Amino acid sequence: MSDVSVLAIVSEIYPLIKTGGLADVAGALPAALAGEGIEVATLVPGYPAVMAQIEYAETAIDAKPLYGAPARVLRGTAAGLDLFVLDAPHLYDRPGNPYLQADGRDFPDNPFRFAALCQTGRELGFGAAPGFLPDIVHAHDWQAGLAAAYLHYDGRERPGTVATIHNLAFQGKYPAELLGALGLPPQAFSLEGVEYYGTIGFLKAALALSDRITTVSPTYAAEIRTPEHGMGLDGLLRTRAEYVTGILNGIDDEVWDPSSDPLITEPYDVETLARRPANKAALQDKFGLDPDPGALLLGVVSRLSWQKGLDLLLANLDLLERLGVQLAVLGSGEPELVRQLLEAAEARPGRVGAVIGYDEAIAHRIQAGADAIVIPSRFEPCGLTQLCALRYGALPIVARVGGLADTIIDANEMALASGIGTGLQFSPPTADMLGATLERAARLWAEPEIWDELVENGMMTDVSWRRPAALYAKLFRDLVRER
Ligand code: ADP
Numbered sequence: 497m498s499d500v501s502v503l504a505i506v507s508e509i510y511p512l513i514k515t516g517g518l519a520d521v522a523g524a525l526p527a528a529l530a531g532e533g534i535e536v537a538t539l540v541p542g543y544p545a546v547m548a549q550i551e552y553a554e555t556a557i558d559a560k561p562l563y564g565a566p567a568r569v570l571r572g573t574a575a576g577l578d579l580f581v582l583d584a585p586h587l588y589d590r591p592g593n594p595y596l597q598a599d600g601r602d603f604p605d606n607p608f609r610f611a612a613l614c615q616t617g618r619e620l621g622f623g624a625a626p627g628f629l630p631d632i633v634h635a636h637d638w639q640a641g642l643a644a645a646y647l648h649y650d651g652r653e654r655p656g657t658v659a660t661i662h663n664l665a666f667q668g669k670y671p672a673e674l675l676g677a678l679g680l681p682p683q684a685f686s687l688e689g690v691e692y693y694g695t696i697g698f699l700k701a702a703l704a705l706s707d708r709i710t711t712v713s714p715t716y717a718a719e720i721r722t723p724e725h726g727m728g729l730d731g732l733l734r735t736r737a738e739y740v741t742g743i744l745n746g747i748d749d750e751v752w753d754p755s756s757d758p759l760i761t762e763p764y765d766v767e768t769l770a771r772r773p774a775n776k777a778a779l780q781d782k783f784g785l786d787p788d789p790g791a792l793l794l795g796v797v798s799r800l801s802w803q804k805g806l807d808l809l810l811a812n813l814d815l816l817e818r819l820g821v822q823l824a825v826l827g828s829g830e831p832e833l834v835r836q837l838l839e840a841a842e843a844r845p846g847r848v849g850a851v852i853g854y855d856e857a858i859a860h861r862i863q864a865g866a867d868a869i870v871i872p873s874r875f876e877p878c879g880l881t882q883l884c885a886l887r888y889g890a891l892p893i894v895a896r897v898g899g900l901a902d903t904i905i906d907a908n909e910m911a912l913a914s915g916i917g918t919g920l921q922f923s924p925p926t927a928d929m930l931g932a933t934l935e936r937a938a939r940l941w942a943e944p945e946i947w948d949e950l951v952e953n954g955m956m957t958d959v960s961w962r963r964p965a966a967l968y969a970k971l972f973r974d975l976v977r978e979r
């Protein structure tokens with residue numbers, strides 16, 4: 497029996513619509529919390545992919561005008577998720593990326609698209625849907641940020657509010673003139689409210705007005721309180737420090753299970769690692785790499801953005817060549833990085849391969865086939881690909897920042913002596929430090945017994961949602977009790 501009911505609000509959710517780890521978390525946390533006796537229904541925008549997949553949908557809130565045209569709220573299920581869907585075709589019935597138009601720029605009406613989601617969150621928070629009255633509204637990232645403001649300024653007795661930061665780099669800043677149009681009262685435009693350096697800050701509002709703030713790793717929770725990583729919000733986060741916690745993400749260990757993964761060539765587990773090389777051979781083939789079982793094969797699965805630091809890896813291509821190391825990259829994002837990756841693959845046939853695009857199957861094949869996964873992020877709130885890598889027996893080589901610092905145990909001398917290493921870390925995130933660490937990886941690769949021990953340690957690490965879900969459950973229960 498569940499004793500706490502949560503309305504989650506999020507702008508993407510796996511497996512319906514995904515641009516990054518936010519969707520993975522939103523898709524996996526409800527089932528994990530159900531195991532803790534917490535019931536979660538999730539409010540999402542009615543994008544085409546969501547409308548196409550929702551089943552057993554009933555009208556939960558009748559149509560009424562919302563930013564220029566009628567919108568209604570459906571309740572239904574999809575992929576085992578209990579969903580409220582804001583069916584507003586004028587806001588969401590657009591193909592492709594949920595945030596960007598075809599030319600790569602933000603949709604100009606994004607403030608209204610996500611304010612509408614948050615206003616619907618307020619209605620549901622006050623019990624507008626029959627049979628559903630949440631104890632807590634859990635808002636993810638800036639797109640859900642205004643929910644805390646709408647609930648706060650409404651004046652009625654409200655549910656508890658929790659804001660989760662997945663990435664401080666995306667803040668949702670819009671002109672102050674929109675205040676009235678966004679349905680916010682004049683007094684909301686204050687230091688304690690939505691005002692943010694003279695603009696309206698969606699994420700800022702959530703951080704100022706939510707009862708609790710979480711982010712996705714303990715180290716990132718500490719980093720964001722510093723000017724270096726706070727991206728303008730560190731002062732506010734310091735003021736609210738007693739309400740800020742870091743809870744690590746997990747991964748869905750059914751979606752990511754090398755022993756039963758239908759997307760990989762040859763399933764395996766820690767007992768049957770001898771089967772893994774078939775996946776490496778298939779990956780080399782797919783990426784046009786030399787079919788050399790002895791070459792250390794590095795994999796990358798990433799958004800291509802400054803955050804992810806792939807320029808640091810590109811700066812080390814000559815070194816990789818000298819070390820006889822291969823590289824397979826799957827990514828999509830910034831055109832300049834795309835160009836450089838394709839150029840590298842062209843210039844180094846058999847050694848570097850790149851697939852540009854978003855492709856779930858290839859992501860799984862890289863995790864199963866690469867010997868190591870490189871994640872040279874400049875900042876990383878949590879990171880999920882290193883968790884997948886641990887589970888799939890690919891050695892994570894990561895920058896020591898955010899969640900990467902919290903999830904990987906560097907194979908330094910003491911860790912090797914105690915047999916507890918699971919990967920390699922480097923700091924600070926510079927091309928030279930990455931280069932030195934790639935050399936360290938190549939030396940370890942030459943010692944298969946040590947390498948295999950690191951891989952096995954990784955595969956036996958618990959990367960599931962069990963522990964994180966228990967921490968969220970405690971936070972929710974404590975908040976309900978306190979209110
Ligand atoms: P972020 O959310 O910052 O992009 P995470 O590591 O938290 O980083 O999550 C990224 C998620 O997106 C992982 O599930 C990863 O496998 C997936 N992913 C990233 N890029 C691609 C891609 N090009 N194709 C398929 N999956 C990808």
Ligand code: GLC
Nearest residue numbers: 517518662712876877878879
């Ligand atoms: C963000 C972060 C990433 C995190 C993900 C899920 O996209 O960049 O580090 O893992 O959200 O919380």
